[in-house]
Each structure stands twice: as C-alpha cells, then as structure tokens.
Amino acid sequence: MTVNGETKSVSIDPRTSLLDALREYMGLTGSKKGCDHGQCGACTVLVDGRRINSCLTFAVMYQGQKVTTIEGLANGDQLHAVQQAFVKHDGFQCGYCTPGQICSAVAMLAEAKAGCASAVTADLAAANVTLTDEEIRERMSGNLCRCGAYPGIVEAIRSLAEA
Ligand code: FES
Ligand code: FES
Known part of the structure; x- marks a missing residue:
C-alpha cells in the first residue's frame, strides 16, 4: 500500500x-x-x-x-492547515487523541464541503453544509478526548470552516 x-x-x-x-x-x-x-x-x-x-x-x-x-499531513516543516488551527486554538492537552482528531477533522471538512449530511443537518438537500458548532460536535463525535479539549477543537474547526 x-x-x-x-x-x-x-x-x-x-x-x-x-x-x-x-x-x-x-x-x-x-x-x-x-x-x-x-x-x-x-x-x-x-x-x-x-x-x-x-x-x-x-x-x-x-x-x-x-x-x-x-x-x-504536513508538507515538510509546513504544518497542515488543520494542524495549525489546533495549535492556534489550543485544541489539545496531552495530545494522545490529537492525531485522530486532526485526521478526522481533515476528512469531515471535506465531507461537509461535499454536502454530506450528518444526523443534525436540517436541510438534507443543501449542496454544502454550514458548519455550526452543533454540526462540528456531531461530526467529530467519534473522536473522544479524555482531557476535555473539546472547546478548542470545535473552535479550531470552526475557524477553518469560516475561512
Ligand atoms: S483505538 Fe481505534 S477507535 Fe479507539
Ligand atoms: S488531548 Fe488528551 S485525550 Fe485529548
């Protein structure tokens, strides 16, 4: 592979x-x-x-x-945009869950952009999904963080969605 x-x-x-x-x-x-x-x-x-x-x-x-x-994900010393956002918004503490969180966030941003609905998406026919905090939480719900860095994780992903 x-x-x-x-x-x-x-x-x-x-x-x-x-x-x-x-x-x-x-x-x-x-x-x-x-x-x-x-x-x-x-x-x-x-x-x-x-x-x-x-x-x-x-x-x-x-x-x-x-x-x-x-x-x-990174390009040499240049971190991927999601990695940069996690650093900027304090999306971790111990870092154990972070590789999974970041890989998950990369794919979920693409899923939302492609219009894939989640369990909380109101308009199933929308071509692309607005990533509200509720959408982000739902879409990242398969990634647990024992440190409870969730507010930073949501903020990091929201900043990318807005950008
Ligand atoms: S180690 Fe795979 S989901 Fe927990
Ligand atoms: S940062 Fe420690 S488990 Fe998530």
Whole structure:
C-alpha cells in the first residue's frame, strides 16, 4: 500500500489490524491505540481521503490503496492547515487523541464541503453544509478526548470552516 506517499510492503498475518500494521510494522506511531475496538477515534487515519478507525479494520483490505496518517499531513516543516488551527486554538492537552482528531477533522471538512449530511443537518438537500458548532460536535463525535479539549477543537474547526 501507499502510506503518506511512499510505497510500503510488509509481510503480515492477515489478521493484523491496519493500526498495528502502521505502528508495529511501519514505525508510524502517530496513530494512537486508545481502545482498540472502535470507540475512541484515536486511531483515525485517511484511506483515499475518507476517515476510518484503523483498529477496526484489517491491513490486507487496503492492499494497493492510499493511506494517510498524521505523519503525512504536513508538507515538510509546513504544518497542515488543520494542524495549525489546533495549535492556534489550543485544541489539545496531552495530545494522545490529537492525531485522530486532526485526521478526522481533515476528512469531515471535506465531507461537509461535499454536502454530506450528518444526523443534525436540517436541510438534507443543501449542496454544502454550514458548519455550526452543533454540526462540528456531531461530526467529530467519534473522536473522544479524555482531557476535555473539546472547546478548542470545535473552535479550531470552526475557524477553518469560516475561512
Ligand atoms: S483505538 Fe481505534 S477507535 Fe479507539
Ligand atoms: S488531548 Fe488528551 S485525550 Fe485529548
């Protein structure tokens, strides 16, 4: 598979989760293991631009696909706009959930821009969605933060939506 623009080839047990393949076999420890059963979102990565919980899925399912982890978002020393917004708006404390939060935010901004409705979207026919705080909270509800940095996370994403 292609991970952060590089071709990676690993020989693994077919039961290996994508998260374990990234962390244990490719040395990409940015994606975190919080719960290992789909509850916290700390392991969120992007596959062909869509966010997934990498702990819930087998690595072999992504043979030949493009995976992006937190390590692949910045362009050299230039942080991705979502990373910059999290820094500016204090969207974290300990940082454990942050890689997942940021990957999730990158994909959710694209989803909203493409007009994908959420459970709280009033106008399902709208071509694109206005990201109110309620929309942001709903769309980020799969990413938990034990430090409770939620106000900063919402503010960071709102600032990008407004921009
Ligand atoms: S580690 Fe994957 S959702 Fe918690
Ligand atoms: S910043 Fe500590 S868990 Fe979210």
